[in-house]
Amino acid sequence: MSPQARLEIARWCVKHQLYPLAYEVIWKLLQEGGGSAEDLRVAPPVLPTVTPTGPYQLVPQDIRLSVFLGLLDQVLGRREPAEKLFSETVNAEVERMLRRAGYQLQGNLNHFFYLKNIWVQLHQEQNLEKLLPLYIYLQEEYLKNLDQQQRQKVRAIQEKITILKQQQEEQEKTLAGLNFEIRRLQFKLFLNSMKFLAVLLVILLILVGCGVKAYYHAETVITYKTFAFLGKYLECLGWVLCFSLILVAPGVTMLLGGQLAQIFQRQEQHLAALSGGGAVPAPAGAPPDAAPPPAGRRCSRCGKEYPESWAGSFCDDCGAPLG
Known part of the structure; x- marks a missing residue:
């Protein structure tokens, strides 16, 4: 053992x-x-x-x-x-x-x-008298050594506390820097969000404006109103993209497509008027070649009046037959 x-x-x-x-x-x-x-x-x-x-x-x-x-x-x-x-x-x-x-x-x-x-x-008092001085001296030396050890421990603890305080200060500085960076990024995110919303609002206004312009244009034509609306809408949107400089290529494409659509719409409107045997209607907003004579005949659709001597059989505005 x-x-x-x-x-x-x-x-x-x-x-x-x-x-x-x-x-x-x-x-x-x-x-x-x-x-x-x-x-x-x-x-x-x-x-x-x-x-x-x-x-x-x-x-x-x-x-x-x-x-x-x-x-x-x-x-x-x-x-x-x-x-x-x-x-x-x-x-x-x-x-x-x-x-x-x-x-x-x-x-x-x-x-x-x-x-x-x-x-x-x-x-044994005599032996005690011989022992006690040495015992007391050793006890005092022990206490001195113990005191030195405790002082060393206290100094070590104080040094550790100092190091911890320095580390705490560095961490506080780092934390303050991180907080500042977080606030800066939050403000930057807010600005970017506002910019994004502003861009969306501008785009929405442009789309609405183009739609309003196309709507009023469609109201001036007689036939193929939807086709006229889409053609005018593409034309307006194409002009906007051309002025942006960045999207010139798609803008030119949309502009040409819209104008071709409007040309097609007008051509179809003229063909519809000619197929009815009447005069070709003038473009919207254009002045007539001659002022109509006094009333004698009436359009069956729009109610426009024509003199009896009017040679045409169809209304020059809407292309409907005259009564």
Whole structure:
């Protein structure tokens, strides 16, 4: 079984107050593991015999297995073996300090705390007087190191806060730029929409204007009014496209088509009048060749009156036979 697994068993035994079993597990681990087991560390256990009082408290430092074994001796009522294990561990700490020639006086405060605690229980005041100055000094050094660590953490946090603030400012600037760009695009979209609506309105007015022009033209002809309307409409629309310069080609095509349609319409109107045996009607709006004589005959369609001496048999306006 691995040392870590045995440590877990020992912790479980301490948690459930099976102290003899925990002692046996740790003792066998130290006996069988040798130096490698002594290098193992464990968090200080919570035991009823350890009661921190006054300015001397446990700190978050792991303890050696020998100290752990001494704590189990102490909780089982064996103070002398526990005091021996604590003393040996603290002496080893002091020897390491001396080997460093006082350059770095650092030790495990929990080891000193457990030794001080059992000496208080054993009323060894003389030993306490020798231990406390070094213990207090190590405690002060620990607090100084802890203060430096906390200051470093605070500085690191402040630097991180500064970086985050800078990033926030950059993001706010970027967001402001994006908002400005969005408003600019919205305004541009509004202008383009207005331009599009204006173009549609102009196109609609042009179409309506061409339609009105074609309608009035169709009202002036006698036959093929729809054909005359379409021909005039195409002619007007063709002129508009020609003036646009961009659509000259389709404009010319529509213009020629409209004029050809009007020529065809007039030709058909003349042919219809000639087929009826009457005079060819004059174009719309054109002055007659001669003023009609006084009334004597009447058109059966439009009611126009002609003199009896009128040679024609059809009305010169609508082409209907005269009565």
